[in-house]
Amino acid sequence: MSSGPRAASLFDPALIKPAIVESFRKLDPRVQIRNPVMFVLEMVALVATVLMVRDIVGGAKGVGFTVQIVIWLWATLLFANFAEAVAEGRGKAQADALRRTRTETVAKRLLGVSDMFEQVRAPELQVGDVVLVEAGDTIPGDGEIIEGVATVDESAITGESAPVIREAGGDRSAVTGGTRVLSDRIKVKVTAAAGSSFLDRMIALVEGAVRQKTPNEIALNILLAGLTIIFIFAVASIPSFADYAGGAVSAVVLIALFVTLIPTTIGALLSAIGIAGMDRLVRFNVLATSGRAVEAAGDVDTLLLDKTGTITLGNRQATAFLPVRGITERELAEAARLASLADDTPEGRSIVVLAKEKHGLRGMEMGELKARFVPFSANTRMSGVDHEGAVIRKGAVEAIIEHAQGLGIGKMIPPDAERIANDIARQGGTPLAVSRNGQILGIVHLKDIVKGGIRERFAELRKMGIRTVMITGDNAVTAAAIAAEAGVDDFLAQATPEAKLKLIREEQAKGKLVAMCGDGTNDAPALAQADVGVAMHTGTAAAREAGNMVDLDSDPTKLIEIVAIGKQLLMTRGALTTFSIANDVAKYFAIIPAMFLAFYPQLDTLNVMSLATPQSAILSAIIFNALIIIALVPLALRGVRYTPGGAAALLRRNLLIYGLGGIIVPFIGIKAIDLVVSAVGLA
Numbered sequence: 018m019s020s021g022p023r024a025a026s027l028f029d030p031a032l033i034k035p036a037i038v039e040s041f042r043k044l045d046p047r048v049q050i051r052n053p054v055m056f057v058l059e060m061v062a063l064v065a066t067v068l069m070v071r072d073i074v075g076g077a078k079g080v081g082f083t084v085q086i087v088i089w090l091w092a093t094l095l096f097a098n099f100a101e102a103v104a105e106g107r108g109k110a111q112a113d114a115l116r117r118t119r120t121e122t123v124a125k126r127l128l129g130v131s132d133m134f135e136q137v138r139a140p141e142l143q144v145g146d147v148v149l150v151e152a153g154d155t156i157p158g159d160g161e162i163i164e165g166v167a168t169v170d171e172s173a174i175t176g177e178s179a180p181v182i183r184e185a186g187g188d189r190s191a192v193t194g195g196t197r198v199l200s201d202r203i204k205v206k207v208t209a210a211a212g213s214s215f216l217d218r219m220i221a222l223v224e225g226a227v228r229q230k231t232p233n234e235i236a237l238n239i240l241l242a243g244l245t246i247i248f249i250f251a252v253a254s255i256p257s258f259a260d261y262a263g264g265a266v267s268a269v270v271l272i273a274l275f276v277t278l279i280p281t282t283i284g285a286l287l288s289a290i291g292i293a294g295m296d297r298l299v300r301f302n303v304l305a306t307s308g309r310a311v312e313a314a315g316d317v318d319t320l321l322l323d324k325t326g327t328i329t330l331g332n333r334q335a336t337a338f339l340p341v342r343g344i345t346e347r348e349l350a351e352a353a354r355l356a357s358l359a360d361d362t363p364e365g366r367s368i369v370v371l372a373k374e375k376h377g378l379r380g381m382e383m384g385e386l387k388a389r390f391v392p393f394s395a396n397t398r399m400s401g402v403d404h405e406g407a408v409i410r411k412g413a414v415e416a417i418i419e420h421a422q423g424l425g426i427g428k429m430i431p432p433d434a435e436r437i438a439n440d441i442a443r444q445g446g447t448p449l450a451v452s453r454n455g456q457i458l459g460i461v462h463l464k465d466i467v468k469g470g471i472r473e474r475f476a477e478l479r480k481m482g483i484r485t486v487m488i489t490g491d492n493a494v495t496a497a498a499i500a501a502e503a504g505v506d507d508f509l510a511q512a513t514p515e516a517k518l519k520l521i522r523e524e525q526a527k528g529k530l531v532a533m534c535g536d537g538t539n540d541a542p543a544l545a546q547a548d549v550g551v552a553m554h555t556g557t558a559a560a561r562e563a564g565n566m567v568d569l570d571s572d573p574t575k576l577i578e579i580v581a582i583g584k585q586l587l588m589t590r591g592a593l594t595t596f597s598i599a600n601d602v603a604k605y606f607a608i609i610p611a612m613f614l615a616f617y618p619q620l621d622t623l624n625v626m627s628l629a630t631p632q633s634a635i636l637s638a639i640i641f642n643a644l645i646i647i648a649l650v651p652l653a654l655r656g657v658r659y660t661p662g663g664a665a666a667l668l669r670r671n672l673l674i675y676g677l678g679g680i681i682v683p684f685i686g687i688k689a690i691d692l693v694v695s696a697v698g699l700a
């Protein structure tokens with residue numbers, strides 16, 4: 018499990034300094050154009066600057082006021098840039114740390130069938146190359162183990178110091194470049210070219226290099242741009258009103274009014290909120306490849322979980338041979354062993370090991386055996402061997418019965434086979450039936466362990482309103498036992514990869530947002546189809562490719578944090594949008610009376626804030642408008658507090674805090690700034 022957040026504190030000086038430099042660099046209009054509100058602000062600030070220069074050169078009266086407005090306009094832009102730069106800076110620091118782990122290793126590239134190898138530099142490796150990695154070696158690139166078992170130190174990537182087991186065959190065969198083999202030796206087939214490895218992608222991700230605006234963000238940006246256009250027209254019409262009343266309003270004052278009215282606060286913080294959300298996930302050891310998935314996570318209704326390797330540890334081990342009446346245990350063990358000799362899955366290997374331990378069965382490796390091997394597949398749920406006229410199979414009980422019936426001798430299903438299988442299944446174990454020429458010899462008990470602390474965590478998901486459904490290729494009885502132990506709401510047993518996919522499509526057709534946690538190649542289609550596809554880091558390369566998130570801790574209940582962070586992201590954006598727009602009310606009351614008091618004395622009733630002078634009122638509003646951005650940076654980066662509970666209650670609370678607060682805070686803030694401004698004689 019994750020040790021929790023592992024990033025620098027919010028305002029680490031090491032992050033602040035480069036962020037300040039970045040703030041100036043981001044003034045480049047080509048950067049600003051990505052954010053319509055800020056781009057308009059920059060154009061307006063440029064116009065104000067030109068007017069200011071004209072006034073200074075022309076020696077106009079009241080230039081001091083113009084200068085101050087111009088300074089605060091640029092400050093507003095810089096503060097907005099700063100918010101984004103701080104958010105990005107945290108990811109950059111982490112990317113640098115990751116880059117340091119990407120050391121130049123020398124790979125042992127295997128030459129042929131023997132163990133002969135040549136030494137090549139890691140970046141020269143091609144996809145498909147097979148390398149030998151021995152104890153102490155750094156794994157030179159991403160790949161799939163094709164032979165052997167090893168303990169691997171993955172702390173460079175996961176931050177978790179406990180070594181993990183990686184082995185050929187099963188769902189734990191993927192290895193990551195930059196991690197280190199601690200014991201044993203493995204042969205790894207390279208699956209990713211240099212430059213597009215997991216570590217490379219991880220660096221690009223935390224650095225924000227591949228961040229794209231989500232549909233929600235784009236929609237909000239369009240709304241903000243729309244508001245900005247409306248205010249352009251509103252403010253542009255003011256001179257004619259003033260004209261009518263026989264007065265005049267200066268261009269700088271109009272600019273100031275315009276800037277306070279457009280949604281600069283949310284415009285300034287929008288991008289930082291998105292980056293901070295992704296960053297918060299990274300600190301929980303979850304890598305998201307799409308911001309859209311993070312947002313979808315905030316609204317997830319249903320969580321589907323694969324059983325083996327996701328809810329359970331996934332190294333199912335054979336623990337007993339249980340023969341049917343009339344068959345000896347040794348006979349069963351020998352058949353099971355033969356059927357497993359070339360089976361490279363953890364299940365298969367554990368059967369060979371158990372047969373050797375319990376019955377001393379050994380000898381006859383696959384090579385010397387004249388046999389046809391039938392590999393395991395999630396669709397047939399069976400594996401085995403055709404050897405000297407004997408057809409030996411092992412697999413899910415129903416699959417073996419079907420196979421026996423296919424051979425035309427299905428009537429001979431021993432009555433005790435089902436009883437033994439049921440006993441195993443009720444304990445949450447996986448029964449594997451073994452048959453020879455269609456005759457069932459007995460059952461192998463495969464044991465798997467439910468990951469620790471999962472029950473309480475699923476209860477928490479329920480409190481968040483998320484339904485958990487376990488889907489497994491295993492039989493219904495085993496599934497029920499594990500489902501009860503893990504505390505999921507529902508389960509689907511004997512599911513093929515297609516069935517997993519179908520279930521997701523059905524849920525989505527009902528309008529539900531679906532998250533899926535899985536680790537196996539057979540989960541890949543489902544991971545790709547789900548709105549939020551969380552692949553276990555321990556899983557296969559195919560699963561990690563298919564999902565839009567990878568959990569480095571391989572903890573399916575991490576979805577709690579993922580959902581909370583998604584909800585927090587949506588809530589933070591909503592809260593700050595509310596706050597930003599509510600703010601306008603107060604600014605309106607500050608500036609309009611100040612502007613028109615000269616020619617519409619009746620407006621004095623509107624002058625509820627009784628600010629010192631019209632000029633100090635306008636200046637105070639502009640200063641407040643700039644400072645509120647800086648004041649809200651911590652909230653934008655940390656996110657508003659999320660507690661599981663009713664959505665309606667949360668919405669009410671947030672509307673109260675950020676809506677009402679958005680109206681009240683600027684009244685107080687502008688008044689306070691006005692007092693200072695007039696006291697020090699700035700306006």
Ligand SMILES: Nc1ncnc2c1ncn2[C@@H]1O[C@H](COP(=O)(O)OP(=O)(O)OP(=O)(O)O)[C@@H](O)[C@H]1O
Binds near residue numbers: 448
């Ligand atoms: N190596 C094997 N040889 C024969 N049968 C196997 C082997 N491994 C598993 N099986 C049988 O096939 C069934 C389906 O396996 P599969 O791994 O697809 O699903 P699962 O066990 O439910 O795992 P998951 O929950 O990850 O989908 C198992 O329940 C088991 O009965």
Ligand SMILES: [K+]
Binds near residue numbers: 279282642
């Ligand atoms: K504003």
Ligand SMILES: [Mg+2]
Binds near residue numbers: 188326327536
């Ligand atoms: Mg699995």
